[in-house]
Amino acid sequence: MERSERDRDPARNHSRSGPSRTAKRVAAFRAAESMLPQDLRVCYDPYAIRFIDPDRLDELTEYTDNHFPGLRNYVVARARHFDEVITLAAKTGLLQLVILGAGYDTRAYRIKEFTGRVRVFELDHPDTQQVKKEKIREIFGGLPEDVVYVPVDFETQDFGSLLLESGYSPEKKTLFVMEGVIMYLTPPAIDAILSFVVNNSGKNSAVLFDYPEETGDTDSSSREMREDLGKHTARHGEPILFSMPKEGPGAFLRARGFSRLRIVPGNDYRRLYFNRKKEGRELLTTSSFVYAVVGDR
Template identity: 75%
Template sequence: MEEQDIPRDPPEAPSRSGPSRTAENVAAFRAAESMLPEDQRVCYDPYAIRFTDPDRLDRLTEYADRHFPGLRSYVAARARHFDDVITLAAKTGLSQLVILGAGYDTRAYRIPEFKDRVRVFELDRPDTQQVKKEKIAEIFGRLPPDVVYVPVDLEVQDFGTRLAEAGYSTEKKTLFVMEGLIMYLTPQTVDAVLSFIVHNSGRNSAVLFDYPAGSGNEDSPSGETGEDLGSQTARGGEPFRFFMPKEGAGEFLRARGFSRLRVTTGEEYRGLYFNRAKEGRELRTVSSFVYALRGDQ
């Protein structure tokens, strides 16, 4: 989200270049959430502030709350849910974590259960990933040995080949994570990613992602007053390209070789993460979270 007013009829989206602005904004929202008192925050990421400009943080959050009320709470709920699912997987035999469109995700560096247990592969476009590596090296003095950075554009390059070249094993239990990503991929790329997971991962491997329920605002409590997020990200060169088909996530994923699905709806994560200390906060619930095991387990 750029700090500017959004025309009602935005021009055609420009080609994206440079590090992802969306990745920076999401990190900023996690940083702002992490600054809240412990009993009021939904997620905690001590490194998120390093991926945004602290002097810009207040302006960005104020802008988001004015144009996209409830969005910051959604990002916090998503981060917390993904943290919980990934941490549980790390405690129960996970060997590899593959983060597609990793952006400024910091789980490889802050989840203690990963240490000496889980090898993390971070996939992203080279321009964003280079910024990530520079920041991580600044924070820790080096790049961690258990994190493998795989520069790849999912839309135009064979990410499976890049993963194999980076040391990925098709035999190990792996969790594939697409946080805030799938809506930016073409349907063809989504199918290619899901096919790779089904045919190239070990027993009990799974996928975790969030997906938009529809056009972007119909389930939002502020749908009549909030701006359209898809139009804004498109102006930054990151348009929405994928929406879950009408048959729903269950049928969609089962047809592509997955089983044992768990879909967490907006009302469910509202109940999970927004207790009395947080009940006054507005929350956009336009997306659901899904965890699914590959079939034939």
């Protein structure tokens, strides 16, 4: 299952150990949002607070708001959009959900449409996943039977083989989710993931992910903040390694066997989730969400 040395990108920091700090910070953003009144919040995750130290919640959110304005609201808009897409899929024939880089994602435990219908596979770095499992045991008294945990390093291991060995069925309709993940992977790792999806999933299977755009239209302050964010995550062993090529996601995904793309750019998720009482909140809009279906084979 080990990939050869020549396939590894030397830019990747393989020395990272311990649970992901980015996963903890994202959980903090969801937790803070969930504490707002219903008419003010963008997303709701009642379990997010269990994955952080509540006494540090203000510290985590205030640091981000001061250094990376708009990022926290981007994360909660992404969580809301992914919740909506995944819930709709669960209502319309989805049989398997594969969450790559699952972090402290709690959808397997809070989306009621999964019950008795959808088998969930959570893939992540072993150190992060171990903490996740400990927290899930604390919350629910044990691990749910319909969730399969697959420890993996996407840069050095063949995730597809591990997934198949864990009971994944390549015949079933499956949604593969990469929320806040693709930018931390090298192009060879991304290609390996997309190739597996195309060649090992049932009819109408799809991918859902967000991606940073690489365009000349991005204003200088946004570019500068994104560079600062990359430096920040790199210091914790999670460098940003990918941005969508200039030809855009359509050409990128069609070349890899996908079709029927739905893209939600920044202006769209601002309109969808930050209207009325929420319209004055600062929002980072330099990334987009994309849903793409595996093309007919």
